[in-house]
Amino acid sequence: MNVIIMGCGRVGARLAVELDKQGHRVTVIDRLTSSFERLGKGYGGNTVIGTGIDEDVLRSSGIDSTDIFIATTNTGQSQYHGRAGGQDDLPRATRDCATV
Secondary structure (H helix, E strand, C coil): CEEEEECCCHHHHHHHHHHHHCCCEEEEEECCHHHHHHHCCCCCCEEEECCCCCHHHHHHCCHHHCCEEEECCCCHHHHHHHHHCCCCCCCHHHHCEEEC
């Protein structure tokens, strides 16, 4: 399964590491490079610097071929994707997203 996780705090990093260990293709988006240190050396997925509400960042993260999008931020970005959930012009994964 292709997964994009927005936010590399404690929850996002833990989820990314676990999904990566299970063999899923994981990409984590965060605006702070230092946040990716939480992933550890064993993490084999991708990281993208940027905000998860930027369409260019989402597309460069592979949103068009993603099966699930998970927002783990404590900012309004999570609510943005929750509200955008029903819009048909968004990629499928952002229409069917989970906010953690």
